[in-house]
Amino acid sequence: MTDSGVDPASVIQRLEDQRYNAVLAGDVDTFERLCHPELVYTHSGGNRDSLKAYIDKLRTGAVRYHRIDHKCEKITVIGNTVLVNLQMNADLTVNGTPMTMNNSALAVWVNEKGSWKFVAYQATPQPHV
Numbered sequence: 001m002t003d004s005g006v007d008p009a010s011v012i013q014r015l016e017d018q019r020y021n022a023v024l025a026g027d028v029d030t031f032e033r034l035c036h037p038e039l040v041y042t043h044s045g046g047n048r049d050s051l052k053a054y055i056d057k058l059r060t061g062a063v064r065y066h067r068i069d070h071k072c073e074k075i076t077v078i079g080n081t082v083l084v085n086l087q088m089n090a091d092l093t094v095n096g097t098p099m100t101m102n103n104s105a106l107a108v109w110v111n112e113k114g115s116w117k118f119v120a121y122q123a124t125p126q127p128h129v
Contacts, residue, residue: 008077008082008111008116009075009077009082011116012075012082012084012109012116013072013075015034015109015116015118016070016072016084016086016107018030018034019031019034019107019118020068020070020088022034023058023065023068024065024066024067024068026058026064028055028058028059031055031058032051032055034117034118035051035117035118035119036051036110036112036117036118036119037051038051038119039051039054039118039119039120039121040119040120040121041054041120041121042120042121042122042123043123044101044103044123044124044125061093062094062095063092063093063094064092064093065090065091065092066090066091066092066093067090067091068088068089068090069087069088069089069090070086070087070088070089071086071087072084072085072086073085073086073087080110080111080112081108081109081110081111082108082109082110082111082116083106083107083108084106084107084108084109085104085105085106086104086105086106086107087102087103087104087105087126088101088103088104088105088123089101089102089103101123101125102125102126103123103124103125103126104123104124104126105121105122105123105124106120106121106122107120107121108120108121
């Protein structure tokens, strides 16, 4: 996706929406197209998946999202890299177990050859007060 002359923060906001909509809809192909081959997806429990491992979990239904609410709180553009600080709340099923997540998260996008790709994700559970 090339967006020369367009504010990177606006582009990334749109791509974040596409990313979440894709996993919610089970559209794994769209999600995969948004990702960098070197994606590192760090879950709120601390376990990490490569792109292939996470795609496999989505395709097999090992991870299935039922509701996702996400809110970008801050988008920081540094050269060809964008950091997205956000809140992500979701209802999902992981290996047959229903879960609800309330996370603070960091998503990282990189622009290579005019195309923005999702390259890293780090979720952290919000503390219970």
